[in-house]
Amino acid sequence: MAKKSLIERNKKRQRLVEKYFHLRQSLKKEMNQTLSVEEKWIFYKKLQALPRNSAGTRIKNICFITGRSKAYYRDFGISRHTFREMAHACLLPGLTKSSW
Known part of the structure; x- marks a missing residue:
């Protein structure tokens, strides 16, 4: 389990990215259109x-349940450990355990 401070810091970064997204995009667009x-x-x-944490690359992909940053599945937003537990408990619809 990740520390609460790390999870809250990441949430703060997400809020800043959302707040400054349009301003950042407009500045980049204008910068690319100018020639001089x-x-x-x-x-x-x-x-x-602009604040450093308003850049989208500063957001760390972490599991929203455990806070684990490694083995993260983007499609589900969870780590592989949580994914496996939820799949075995039939909490993820449409997933079946393969066997051959």
């Missing part, structure tokens, strides 16, 4: 002025 280096530098400085 000076104007690009101005947009680059504006991007740098």
Whole structure:
């Protein structure tokens, strides 16, 4: 089980990404449309002025049940351990254990 502080920190990052998403995208779009280096530098400085945690790459993929960051399945949002337990308990619809 991950520490509560790590889980809360990740939630805070997700909120910041959602808050600054449109501003960040518009700055990037304008920066790519300009041709002069000076104007690009101005947009680059504006991007740098935004909070670091507002970048989407700073969000860590963690299991929302256990907080485990390794062996994470994006489709389900859980780790492989939780996935296996939930599949055996028939909590994930449409999944069957394969046997051959």
